[in-house]
Amino acid sequence: MSRTRIVVADSLSIFRSGVRNLLAREGGFQVFEAASLDELEWTVLAERPQVALVDLDLPPRGGIAAVQRLGTSSDVRPVLWSFRPTRDDVLDGIRAGAHGFLAKDVAPAELVHALAGVGRGEAALSPGLASLMIEALHGFDQRHRASERLSALSARELEVLALVADGARNREIAATLTISEFTVKRHVQNILDKLAVVSRRAAAECYLAACGENRRSAVAQAV
Amino acid sequence: MSVAAAATEPVAGRTRPLVAVVSNVPMIFEGLREELGVFAEVQSFPAHAGAAGLLRSIRPAAAVVDDEDVLAAVEVVARELAFSLVHLALADGCVRTLRDGRWVVVDCEGGLRPETVRDVVAADVFARRAG
Numbered sequence: 336m337s338r339t340r341i342v343v344a345d346s347l348s349i350f351r352s353g354v355r356n357l358l359a360r361e362g363g364f365q366v367f368e369a370a371s372l373d374e375l376e377w378t379v380l381a382e383r384p385q386v387a388l389v390d391l392d393l394p395p396r397g398g399i400a401a402v403q404r405l406g407t408s409s410d411v412r413p414v415l416w417s418f419r420p421t422r423d424d425v426l427d428g429i430r431a432g433a434h435g436f437l438a439k440d441v442a443p444a445e446l447v448h449a450l451a452g453v454g455r456g457e458a459a460l461s462p463g464l465a466s467l468m469i470e471a472l473h474g475f476d477q478r479h480r481a482s483e484r485l486s487a488l489s490a491r492e493l494e495v496l497a498l499v500a501d502g503a504r505n506r507e508i509a510a511t512l513t514i515s516e517f518t519v520k521r522h523v524q525n526i527l528d529k530l531a532v533v534s535r536r537a538a539a540e541c542y543l544a545a546c547g548e549n550r551r552s553a554v555a556q557a558v
Numbered sequence: 559m560s561v562a563a564a565a566t567e568p569v570a571g572r573t574r575p576l577v578a579v580v581s582n583v584p585m586i587f588e589g590l591r592e593e594l595g596v597f598a599e600v601q602s603f604p605a606h607a608g609a610a611g612l613l614r615s616i617r618p619a620a621a622v623v624d625d626e627d628v629l630a631a632v633e634v635v636a637r638e639l640a641f642s643l644v645h646l647a648l649a650d651g652c653v654r655t656l657r658d659g660r661w662v663v664v665d666c667e668g669g670l671r672p673e674t675v676r677d678v679v680a681a682d683v684f685a686r687r688a689g
Contacts, residue, residue, distance in 0.1 A: 347651060349670040353589030370669065418648075440583045 339454035340384040342411070344369040344401065346394050350439070354388065354446070361447050370394075372401045379409045386453045389433075391417035391424060399424075399431045406432035412453050416441070425464055426471035435459030436468070481545035487529045495522040500539040500546075574599045575619030575683050580609050580632060586624055586646065593676035594622075598683070610635045617641070619683045622675060624648055642682035646670055655682060 341364055343354045351368045358364035367382050369375035371394045375387065387405060391398040402413045414435040415428040425436050434453050437446065438461040449459035460468060488496065491512075498508045505523070509516040523535065532538050577598040579587045587602040594600045598619065603609055605625035613621055614635050620642035623629050629645055636643040636656060643656040644664075652666040655678050665674050 347648070347669045349589040349646070349672055349675075350585050351589075352592075352672045353585030353587070356592050357585070357588045439585070441585075443584050443588060446585075 338363055338365045339386065339451060340365045340367070340382065341386045341388060341450055341454070342367040342369055342375060342378045342382065342384040343388045344372075344375040344378075344393050344398075345388075345390040346370050346392065347390075350390070357443050357447065358450070363451070372396065372404065375401060376404065376408070379405060379411050384411055386434075386450055387411045387413040388437075388450065389413050389415050390439075391415055391420060391428070399427050399433075402428060402431045402433045412456075414449070414453055414459050420464065420467070422467045422471035422474060425467050426475060429468070436464050437461045438463055477544050478546075481541050484530055484541055485545050488526060492522050492526050492529070495519060496526050496538060496542050499523065499526075499535050500542040575687075576601065576616065577679060577683075578603050578613055578616065578618040578621045580605050580613070580621055580623045580628060581625060582606075583624065589670075589672050590622065590675055593672040594679060596676065597680055607631075613641075614639065619686075620644065620679045622646060622679065640686065642679060642686060644675060644679055644682070646675065653678060657682065 341358065343351045343366060345351050348370070351370070355366045355368065358366050367378045367384060369378045375389070375393070378384070379387065389398040389401050393401050398415050398417070402415065405411055405413050412434040413432065414437060415433045416437040416439050417424065418439045420428075420436065428436050435449060435458050437449055437459060441449070441461055445461070453459050485493065485496075494512060495508055498511060503511065505516050505519045508519045512519070526538050527533065527535075530538050530541055532541065575598045577594050577600050579590055579600060580603045581587060582605045584602075591600045603612055605623065605628045607628070609628045610631035613632060617639060618641055621632055621636060622644045623632050624646040633643060633656065637659070645654040645661070647654065648670070650666060651669050653664040653670060653674050654661050655664055664678050665671070668674050
């Protein structure tokens with residue numbers, strides 16, 4: 336029986352060794368290691384692994400960029416792994432071409448099962464991340480609907496709404512955009528009318544829904 | 559025999575020093591147990607609130623901890639029982655060790671190499687035993 340060929344791409348040596356030791360003990364796997372995207376690409380080219388286990392923080396530009404890169408240049412099936420991925424991480428990773436997403440504190444038996452499955456063409460998702468994935472898909476639908484609503488706004492109205500979502504008051508928005516406070520009020524009223532909402536807060540919610548989780552947490556930190 | 563040497567002497571029935579890996583990440587233990595197993599008995603313990611108390615009762619020769627939340631409590635026990643303590647900082651990839659009562663950075667460039675952890679644990683354990 337042929338062995339499943341796997342490359343473990345992680346900047347932390349201890350994780351590469353951990354997976355290598357585990358799979359060596361398990362048998363049925365041939366393991367290669369890479370500490371960066373360059374090493375990963377070279378290994379994929381030279382060793383033709385079927386599966387790549389890729390850390391979300393793989394240098395230099397992260398695991399999602401690495402997965403996208405692999406997708407254009409090889410047949411390897413990438414699986415991302417990370418400690419506490421956000422739902423956007425999971426969704427972005429899968430959309431980039433990952434065949435799975437695993438939590439980095441995965442149990443050894445679960446990791447072996449998942450990697451062997453991906454080698455046979457299956458997908459791999461840690462149980463905790465499956466619900467995150469479903470949330471992410473729901474969030475994606477909401478984002479899509481919110482984006483459609485925002486498409487009715489002019490560029491200037493979008494600028495005003497972005498500042499509203501940041502918690503700025505009319506006077507601050509006027510100063511930032513170098514327009515009068517009266518004009519800001521008129522823009523805000525137009526925004527409420529076009530989005531069919533009755534408050535600035537609801538309009539801001541619509542804007543944040545369109546922007547996704549990363550923008551939402553950035554705004555929450557700013558406020 | 560000094561307190562430190564006494565703490566790292568094999569406990570009754572234990573022929574090799576015991577190294578406790580305190581972590582909630584199984585791959586950390588998988589990455590270390592082969593290297594540390596060269597000279598020690600290696601056991602995995604979950605990193606939770608009771609970890610320090612557990613170490614107090616089993617009296618290891620060394621503990622390797624990656625969890626920031628339990629590190630302070632384990633450090634108290636390590637100072638009290640004079641066992642070696644190595645911290646693996648997952649966030650910045652640094653290996654630190656508690657040496658002569660102070661934290662010393664061993665390596666921040668190697669990406670937490672198991673060989674580095676093995677060398678520092680072995681050096682600390684055998685230095686205490688010799689002392």
